[in-house]
Amino acid sequence: xxxxxxxxxxxxxxxxxxxxxxxxxxxxxxxxxxxxxxxxxxxxxxxxxxxxxxxxxxxxxxxxxxxxxxxxxxxxxxxxxxxxxxxxxxxxxxxxxxxxxxxxxx
Amino acid sequence: xxxxxxxxxxxxxxxxxxxxxxxxxxxxxxxxxxxxxxxxxxxxxxxxxxxxxxxxxxxxxxxxxxxxxxxxxxxxxxxxxxxxxxxxxxxxxxxxxxxxxxxxxxxxxxxxxxxxxxxxxxxxxxxxxxxxxxxxxxxxxxxxxxxxxxxxxxxxxxxxxxxxxxxxxxxxxxxxxxxxxxxxxxxxxxxxxxxxxxxxxxxxxxxxxxxxxxxxxxxxxxxxxxxxxxxxxxxxxxxxxxxxx
Numbered sequence: 001x002x003x004x005x006x007x008x009x010x011x012x013x014x015x016x017x018x019x020x021x022x023x024x025x026x027x028x029x030x031x032x033x034x035x036x037x038x039x040x041x042x043x044x045x046x047x048x049x050x051x052x053x054x055x056x057x058x059x060x061x062x063x064x065x066x067x068x069x070x071x072x073x074x075x076x077x078x079x080x081x082x083x084x085x086x087x088x089x090x091x092x093x094x095x096x097x098x099x100x101x102x103x104x105x106x
Numbered sequence: 107x108x109x110x111x112x113x114x115x116x117x118x119x120x121x122x123x124x125x126x127x128x129x130x131x132x133x134x135x136x137x138x139x140x141x142x143x144x145x146x147x148x149x150x151x152x153x154x155x156x157x158x159x160x161x162x163x164x165x166x167x168x169x170x171x172x173x174x175x176x177x178x179x180x181x182x183x184x185x186x187x188x189x190x191x192x193x194x195x196x197x198x199x200x201x202x203x204x205x206x207x208x209x210x211x212x213x214x215x216x217x218x219x220x221x222x223x224x225x226x227x228x229x230x231x232x233x234x235x236x237x238x239x240x241x242x243x244x245x246x247x248x249x250x251x252x253x254x255x256x257x258x259x260x261x262x263x264x265x266x267x268x269x270x271x272x273x274x275x276x277x278x279x280x281x282x283x284x285x286x287x288x289x290x291x292x293x294x295x296x297x298x299x300x301x302x303x304x305x306x307x308x309x310x311x312x313x314x315x316x317x318x319x320x321x322x323x324x325x326x327x328x329x330x331x332x333x334x335x336x337x338x339x340x341x342x343x344x345x346x347x348x349x350x351x
Contacts, residue, residue: 001144001147011177011181012164015178015185020188021208021209023195024199024209027193039327039328040197041194041336042290042330043191043323043327044194044221046322047297048217048279049297049326050318050319050322050323051217051319061266066270074281077277077278077281078281081278083275084122086122086274087122088125088271091125091267091270091274094269098263
């Protein structure tokens, strides 16, 4: 491994690790402030939603397969299917769609 | 549950993360080889960082031969969302969880592992996190290595299909609670609408994706916390999880 590449890797790894590690090691007790506790309770839903949409529409080879995979995931998740089931069937939907798509007269 | 049960439960829940990671890191490996990184360099980069957006951004910076400061600053901006996530995750841990475990959990605190971890019951067992890490991160590193070594080994149609796996998982995590709780549902819908606006509207679309997530989270989770604070926890003695060492 080249030294300059290793330095790049080390610096970015250190920054990223510190960001992840500091809150986990410094906040060692339950936060009692109600507003702050509520904020942290809502954080996962806000971040995951913002990360999912609209990024999901460009996650595959075409917007059509992505939209169908998205729809499949929404339906299955709404019915309470497991993470693995939702992930696999969304992927399978995209796969089937992209295999068929070239043969459709669109 | 015993440590072993927590660990295997983590292994099972880490499977979809592994598939999704494989697809994304495969694409990363191809790009890394494209800027001249060796298979080994790309794999070490993935193993030490485990951050998709941050790593893709780093490739452009490394390729341009920019300074280490610039690289550090970019990573700070793109990955600052992990700070919010780690704050949220800290509340899921037993207050008596030793430092060593906290350092271990921090290594694997990715978007996806965070997502699965916060949907666990409190307190979060570190062995559950280690189970997730043990299956997901090898997928990340192996995908990088294969992508860098032989980018044409997998048909595009297959990597395209795997590309949606992580998003499918996110949806499976956020929808069930949104069905039960109207405020959560509101946070989900509003975050998605804002995210779409930030992606497509002029000016707003110039904000980097990592920063966009922070801004949206501050607006929606912050707004929900002010308008609809969660009820105070009943005063009960802190439940301690038995964990040794």
